[in-house]
Amino acid sequence: xxxxxxxxxxxxxxxxxxxxxxxxxxxxxxxxxxxxxxxxxxxxxxxxxxxxxxxxxxxxxxxxxxxxxxxxxxxxxxxxxxxxxxxxxxxxxxxxxxxxxxxxxxxxxxxxxxxxxxxxxxxxxxxxxxxxxxxxxxxxxxxxxxxxxxxxxxxxxxxxxxxxxxxxxxxxxxxxxxxxxxxxxxxxxxxxxxxxxxxxxxxxxxxxxxxxxxxxxxxxxxxxxxxxxxxxxxxxxxxxxxxxxxxxxxxxxxxxxxxxxxxxxxxxxxxxxxxxxxxxxxxxxxxxxxxxxxxxxxxxxxxxxxxxxxxxxxxxxxxxxxxxxxxxxxxxxxxxxxxxxxxxxxxxxxxxxxxxxxxx
Numbered sequence: 001x002x003x004x005x006x007x008x009x010x011x012x013x014x015x016x017x018x019x020x021x022x023x024x025x026x027x028x029x030x031x032x033x034x035x036x037x038x039x040x041x042x043x044x045x046x047x048x049x050x051x052x053x054x055x056x057x058x059x060x061x062x063x064x065x066x067x068x069x070x071x072x073x074x075x076x077x078x079x080x081x082x083x084x085x086x087x088x089x090x091x092x093x094x095x096x097x098x099x100x101x102x103x104x105x106x107x108x109x110x111x112x113x114x115x116x117x118x119x120x121x122x123x124x125x126x127x128x129x130x131x132x133x134x135x136x137x138x139x140x141x142x143x144x145x146x147x148x149x150x151x152x153x154x155x156x157x158x159x160x161x162x163x164x165x166x167x168x169x170x171x172x173x174x175x176x177x178x179x180x181x182x183x184x185x186x187x188x189x190x191x192x193x194x195x196x197x198x199x200x201x202x203x204x205x206x207x208x209x210x211x212x213x214x215x216x217x218x219x220x221x222x223x224x225x226x227x228x229x230x231x232x233x234x235x236x237x238x239x240x241x242x243x244x245x246x247x248x249x250x251x252x253x254x255x256x257x258x259x260x261x262x263x264x265x266x267x268x269x270x271x272x273x274x275x276x277x278x279x280x281x282x283x284x285x286x287x288x289x290x291x292x293x294x295x296x297x298x299x300x301x302x303x304x305x306x307x308x309x310x311x312x313x314x315x316x317x318x319x320x321x322x323x324x325x326x327x328x329x330x331x332x333x334x335x336x337x338x339x340x341x342x343x344x345x346x347x348x349x350x351x352x353x354x355x356x357x358x359x360x
Contacts (some may be wrong), residue, residue: 024252075178084149085333086155089126089141092164095133096318097199101159101325108329116210119333123155127174134163145174149181157328158182162200162220162318169208169230180190180209187308195311197328199321203227203314207243210234212314214241214306214331216355220317251315251324251352255305315352323350 004087066112085105087098105120125148126141133139143151160175168176170210179196186194196204203219206212207230219227311331315324326349330338342349 002004049326051093082118083157084155085120085122085157085159086152087122087124087159087161088145088148088178089124089131089161090164090168091127091132091140092134092167093161094163094200094318095135097161097163097202097321098133098139100163100216100319100322101197101199101328103345104322104329106324106342107344108333108337110333110337112340114165119329119337120157125178145178146215148178152181152185153189154176157197158334160198160199160202160205161194162204164206165201165223166197168205176205176209177192179205179211183209183307183310186310190305190308193311195332197313197314197315197321197324199324200318204230206312206314207231207234208239210240211307211312212243213238214243215254215312216236216244216246216252216353217254217312217314218246218252218316219314221247222317246353249316249325249353250320250350251313253352253354254312254325255307255309263281293330320350320352322347323352 040186069234073128076278087102089098102122105122106118108119109117110119111117124142125137125145126139128141130138130140158178160179167173182194182196185194196206200220201223203212203217204223204227206217207227212231213235217227217231224245228245234240235242236280313324315321315329323343326338326347329341338349
């Protein structure tokens with residue numbers, strides 16, 4: 001656990017969160033967020049199944065499977081530091097908007113037999129040391145929003161949560177400033193590949209800041225009218241292009257890395273039928289991520305793109321954030337890694353829509 005977190009009287013793992021909330025009156029509960037450094041075998045019963053990460057604690061019953069999930073040669077960050085992800089927690093954020101994507105990225109690894117090969121490092125920013133969710137659970141923040149602004153260059157991904165959206169918009173509270181500064185940073189420094197991911201009504205904050213002008217985006221179905229109005233107001237205010245608002249999408253991705261031809265199969269979109277389409281030859285996962293931060297031509301192309309090539313992902317309502325996080329894992333680590341994470345958390349990955357594919 002981070003030394004920045006206040007020590008609670010008891011520690012609750014995210015996997016037991018549902019049992020905390022189910023069938024009881026909600027009371028503010030301190031939840032200490034713990035990075036998954038301890039063996040998974042020590043986090044609760046797993047019946048007779050042994051997770052690939054903890055197989056050095058138990059006999060290997062299927063060596064072929066372990067070989068398949070061993071170090072991923074296509075992963076670009078396997079020989080680098082983990083990808084740094086910043087979660088922005090505002091008052092009365094939605095708990096699943098936070099916990100779902102967090103579970104996905106903390107499960108992701110380059111080698112599922114090596115606990116030290118985690119692909120992402122998460123940092124939690126909040127206005128207060130403890131941030132209260134709309135469900136009544138307190139999450140300890142590791143850094144303040146002020147420090148988050150000061151350290152913004154350290155992060156590759158900014159995750160914006162939904163919940164309490166009207167108050168945030170009316171009072172122009174954080175994370176609005178953080179969103180704007182992160183986008184401006186990418187435009188000033190396109191040498192680094194960055195991503196902003198909004199969950200549920202978090203996309204309303206992106207719309208308010210004009211981030212979605214000229215892009216495609218989605219939000220929770222119950223907030224589509226408000227979302228469209230915010231996008232329209234931003235376009236008028238900034239004399240910018242309108243946003244293509246997409247309904248009934250689990251997530252929408254702009255500034256995809258891969259260049260896909262008309263006849264190519266996009267590995268990140270689920271279609272009813274892909275008959276007659278050839279498999280994509282685009283580079284997969286972080287092999288491209290590693291090169292895109294160093295190749296001169298990649299930096300030049302990204303600088304010419306909207307928002308300096310900032311990848312903008314908007315997810316639909318609540319649980320759609322899990323699907324969007326799986327996409328992020330597939331794009332920055334490896335598609336096989338995303339599939340394995342989905343299997344571990346017992347989730348059916350519902351794929352979304354990807355637009356504006358450029359191989360940068």
